[in-house]
Amino acid sequence: MNGTRIGAGARERLYASTTDTFDETADLDYIAIEYALNGEPVKLTRAEKIHTARILHSRGLSDKAIGERVGTGASTVRGWRENGWKPGDTHPKTRSRAPRPEPVCGEPRMYRRHLKNGERPCDACRAANAAADRRYRLTGSQKAA
Template sequence: MNGNRIGTGQRERLYASTTATFDGDLDLIAIEYALNGEPVKLTIPEKIHAARILESRGMDLTSIGHRIGSDRSTVAGWKASDWKPGKPVPKPKRPPAECGEARMYRQHLARGEKCDICKAANAAADRRYRLTGSRKEAAA
């Protein structure tokens, strides 16, 4: 059988550079392998450079992330920060516990205090957990 399946023929090869193999800290040969979907380990600056090239060629962020070995949200963050590495967005801190919450009951116990309101909230959360598998209250 001499035929090719549709989509398996020769595809256009992408090049990071035509003459140079290094540009500062960038290994352009490794970037070229990543551009063409070949498995290679890249540093963060190399991933950003490859992602920028692929994005300029019209690829979607999910495909770019798959090719360079990063997550789509990481590539979107690089694009949003003008293709510069940035710090990850910190998770919002949980507000402090207030009296009447199950987690406050555990804090009262640790301090050796008694609070009937928190004890009742903890009992309700335990009942909910046994019935539904979740300690969270149902959304109203």
Template sequence: MIARRVGRTADRIYPSTTATVDGDLDLIAIEKAMNGEPVNLTLPEKIRAARLLANRGYDNAAIGRRIRSDRSTVAGWRNNGWPTA
């Protein structure tokens, strides 16, 4: 069996921006999280990453794996309109 590590393939996700920060959000950290790379995010950064992944069609479980949150937490954010925390 061949294992694939999230974020280590040619299908890297690039949020469409050239900025590196948006207010208190670290957009570089968000991009790393979206690609499954280990990074410490604030709650607002996790929610932004989750929303961007959801907009790309990822389900709650896949989003949770990438941003290191439980899928039920992601479902709660989605059901509450992606709160800005």
């Protein structure tokens, strides 16, 4: 029997650009993008990944399928789409933390800062460090209850 299975025929090839091969302003390699659009293995920069994802999204592919073609996760593709096809500052699942306040005299952290700076620790810092050390030996934690 001489037949072909469904889907085994020649499939449509996707092209990123028909005239250019490189965009210097956006730092895009259209040949690499074309390979990624057609499911061929290629290394892409972040800008190229976003450009490829935007083209594939306009073709109706799911975030998971787009992520597999460009080499990222579906959540990253969703983040790009929700951010207007621009890279986000952080991954969508990352928490942002407030910076730690600067240590003040009377804390064990300031005792260590005095030592690091080659200074003699003040009495308040020495007492706080000794209290934290006692707590650690008794309870296994330096933090006061």
